[in-house]
Amino acid sequence: MAHALGLDIGSGYSKAVICENGVLHSFAVLPSGGDYKGAARRVTDMALQGANLSFNDIVRTVATGYGSSMVDFADHFATDIACHAAGIHHLFPLVRTVIDVGAQFSKAIRVDEAGRATYFLLNEKCAGGSGKFLQIVARILHITIDDIGPLSLTATKPVEFTTACAVFAESEAVSRIAEGALPADILAGVHKAMASKIVNLVTRVGLMPDCAVTGGGAKDAGLVKAIEAELASPVTVADEPQITAALGAALIGAEQAATGKR
Amino acid sequence: MAEDKKPRSLATQAAAKIAKFVRGNMSATLKAKEEGKKVAYAYINDGQDEIMRAMDIVPAWGESFAGVCAAKRDAEKYLQKAEADNFSRSLCTYATCTIGFDMWREELNGQTPPDAPWGGMARPDMIIGSAQQLCDPRFKWPQATQHYLQDVPVFVGNMYYPPWDPKRDHHEQEAIYVKYAKAELLELVRFCEKHTGKKMDWDRLAGLVDLTEKTWNLFIDTYELRKAIPTPMDTGDAMNTMVPITFNLATQDAYDYYKGLYDELIQKNEKKQGVIENEKYRLLWGAGLPSWFALGDFQYFNDKGAVFPAEVTYRNAEKLERLDLPATNDPLERIAWRWVRFWTHWYDKARKRPGSSPKVERIIEYIEDYKCDGVVFHSAFSCRSWHAGIIHQAEVLRKIYGDIPILIMEGDIVDISSYNEVDTHNRIDAFIETVDAYKAKRS
Numbered sequence: 001m002a003h004a005l006g007l008d009i010g011s012g013y014s015k016a017v018i019c020e021n022g023v024l025h026s027f028a029v030l031p032s033g034g035d036y037k038g039a040a041r042r043v044t045d046m047a048l049q050g051a052n053l054s055f056n057d058i059v060r061t062v063a064t065g066y067g068s069s070m071v072d073f074a075d076h077f078a079t080d081i082a083c084h085a086a087g088i089h090h091l092f093p094l095v096r097t098v099i100d101v102g103a104q105f106s107k108a109i110r111v112d113e114a115g116r117a118t119y120f121l122l123n124e125k126c127a128g129g130s131g132k133f134l135q136i137v138a139r140i141l142h143i144t145i146d147d148i149g150p151l152s153l154t155a156t157k158p159v160e161f162t163t164a165c166a167v168f169a170e171s172e173a174v175s176r177i178a179e180g181a182l183p184a185d186i187l188a189g190v191h192k193a194m195a196s197k198i199v200n201l202v203t204r205v206g207l208m209p210d211c212a213v214t215g216g217g218a219k220d221a222g223l224v225k226a227i228e229a230e231l232a233s234p235v236t237v238a239d240e241p242q243i244t245a246a247l248g249a250a251l252i253g254a255e256q257a258a259t260g261k262r
Numbered sequence: 263m264a265e266d267k268k269p270r271s272l273a274t275q276a277a278a279k280i281a282k283f284v285r286g287n288m289s290a291t292l293k294a295k296e297e298g299k300k301v302a303y304a305y306i307n308d309g310q311d312e313i314m315r316a317m318d319i320v321p322a323w324g325e326s327f328a329g330v331c332a333a334k335r336d337a338e339k340y341l342q343k344a345e346a347d348n349f350s351r352s353l354c355t356y357a358t359c360t361i362g363f364d365m366w367r368e369e370l371n372g373q374t375p376p377d378a379p380w381g382g383m384a385r386p387d388m389i390i391g392s393a394q395q396l397c398d399p400r401f402k403w404p405q406a407t408q409h410y411l412q413d414v415p416v417f418v419g420n421m422y423y424p425p426w427d428p429k430r431d432h433h434e435q436e437a438i439y440v441k442y443a444k445a446e447l448l449e450l451v452r453f454c455e456k457h458t459g460k461k462m463d464w465d466r467l468a469g470l471v472d473l474t475e476k477t478w479n480l481f482i483d484t485y486e487l488r489k490a491i492p493t494p495m496d497t498g499d500a501m502n503t504m505v506p507i508t509f510n511l512a513t514q515d516a517y518d519y520y521k522g523l524y525d526e527l528i529q530k531n532e533k534k535q536g537v538i539e540n541e542k543y544r545l546l547w548g549a550g551l552p553s554w555f556a557l558g559d560f561q562y563f564n565d566k567g568a569v570f571p572a573e574v575t576y577r578n579a580e581k582l583e584r585l586d587l588p589a590t591n592d593p594l595e596r597i598a599w600r601w602v603r604f605w606t607h608w609y610d611k612a613r614k615r616p617g618s619s620p621k622v623e624r625i626i627e628y629i630e631d632y633k634c635d636g637v638v639f640h641s642a643f644s645c646r647s648w649h650a651g652i653i654h655q656a657e658v659l660r661k662i663y664g665d666i667p668i669l670i671m672e673g674d675i676v677d678i679s680s681y682n683e684v685d686t687h688n689r690i691d692a693f694i695e696t697v698d699a700y701k702a703k704r705s
Contacts, residue, residue, distance in 0.1 A: 121670065
């Protein structure tokens with residue numbers, strides 16, 4: 001059995017996927033913290049444990065993500081754009097547009113019929129359209145990141161944010177709380193502001209169906225709903241959207257192992 | 263304290279000579295003051311070079327000084343100085359860097375601030391600005407500078423050209439714009455005469471106009487040698503070799519420089535000596551000023567097998583025969599026609615392709631002439647007058663020209679706080695993958 005390990009060491013979370021002959025075998029996710037190197041080792045151990053394997057069983061390791069350069073046991077480094085494209089193509093071969101909402105960046109990626117990225121855009125160097133924005137708001141609302149989606153879906157009167165800047169939006173959210181706005185309505189407003197920025201990227205790369213949302217942001221049902229509303233088009237979300245790039249990395253590793261390509 | 267950064271390795275010997283050229287331009291301003299010559303703050307690509315040179319005015323280029331500060335990663339002290347007087351970081355950082363330097367020098371009663379990169383620039387005797395249509399700091403920068411240098415006279419001319427309108431034949435308007443530009447140039451001559459106490463030598467000016475046009479022709483002949491596969495020189499070098507045509511136009515030195523570069527590229531082409539050994543991808547630098555503090559990124563592209571045989575940036579010249587200029591014995595009228603026709607000579611071509619625009623047409627011309635596989639834009643946040651159009655250009659290009667890979671990099675020209683090397687390199691890596699996929703699909 002040929003096992004390939006894919007690691008996506010993101011600024012927010014580290015993800016590991018083990019594929020066996022091109023099929024997802026096990027995965028693990030944990031917060032990256034400040035120690036990318038340690039996070040890569042820990043998340044690898046977790047995935048290996050889940051698969052009941054040892055590192056010696058891994059024929060190839062491919063790393064991607066913001067902290068990938070710290071993975072000193074990787075055989076190969078791939079870009080997260082290529083990994084998202086490969087991962088989503090494996091899961092949904094008809095997808096031609098990928099929206100990745102990561103902690104640091106959001107990206108819009110066009111993918112061809114072979115699962116190759118053909119064009120991509122990232123949000124500006126600003127947290128306004130990225131998962132970081134959600135983390136900031138979750139902190140001031142004293143809720144966990146996992147609570148954001150379900151809570152936001154109960155909103156009845158979404159708050160209109162006058163800014164799409166995460167820093168200013170933080171103070172604006174505090175002001176709205178002081179005015180009595182409900183957390184659900186604040187979250188729905190945040191989702192709307194984020195979706196607007198994200199869909200702007202999608203428009204610029206050119207929306208081509210099917211469209212999928214990946215990354216940690218895709219686990220937020222409220223954000224996905226806001227993106228669909230802004231796009232006026234349905235989107236596809238995988239069962240575990242956060243591991244798409246790690247899956248792509250593992251698949252790239254598996255292919256490299258199979259073809260002997262380095 | 264400036265942070266030293268290993269400079270990019272250059273492909274041509276000519277590019278390696280540029281530091282001396284730039285340093286010479288800056289020290290010429292200091293020497294001019296000792297010799298009693300007049301020094302003017304000047305701004306690039308405004309059609310005023312021949313007039314300044316004919317009047318023996320020594321130009322002090324703020325854009326060059328700020329670029330040097332940025333390349334040495336030593337601009338922050340000037341940016342902070344300007345910021346302390348309420349100049350926003352989102353303003354042109356060429357302007358704010360130079361204004362910060364000016365403020366500091368005034369505080370020192372005209373003495374050059376300590377540790378100024380390459381000795382700094384001399385205090386000017388006049389400021390000669392020109393408002394291009396596209397660059398609002400061309401108006402505001404001289405005005406803001408005069409706020410600190412209150413005894414220094416300012417001239418800001420207006421060098422306009424017909425705006426692009428696909429429904430209108432700009433040739434009908436050209437003569438009006440030429441007349442206006444000529445009048446502005448004549449005003450500049452009067453301003454220079456007043457502040458130098460000398461009369462214009464019109465024959466000398468005509469000779470310098472001829473020299474400029476010879477240099478333009480030679481410059482384009484030289485750059486077109488880069489069409490060769492492998493290309494003998496790429497944009498990493500061109501960000502150096504642009505200095506003579508940008509800052510030393512209407513001088514014999516500029517002409518001689520390009521003669522040397524021409525000979526060098528001919529030799530390289532004969533030996534099939536490229537920028538890199540295995541040229542895999544040919545890219546066009548589609549628009550945008552570079553991050554002067556991160557020119558090493560061109561090396562990063564090179565390391566990935568990518569070269570830039572052409573760039574729009576700083577290619578502010580054209581073969582004169584392609585501009586089809588009307589005959590005239592009046593040097594000012596000649597400059598004015600050259601000015602208007604340079605900016606409008608892609609209009610006819612753009613009109614023939616529905617949905618196109620002159621800037622995009624120029625990009626398409628270079629993609630095809632230089633056989634490029636992808637286009638890179640650099641959006642520098644503080645240069646909004648140019649960079650505001652980059653996203654639009656990229657979108658129009660994809661719409662009318664197909665799915666050629668495009669990368670839009672983000673940063674600034676001077677402000678290093680805008681730059682993230684890891685992020686930039688990640689984007690380049692991903693872009694190279696898309697170029698690879700594009701090439702595979704086409705073959």
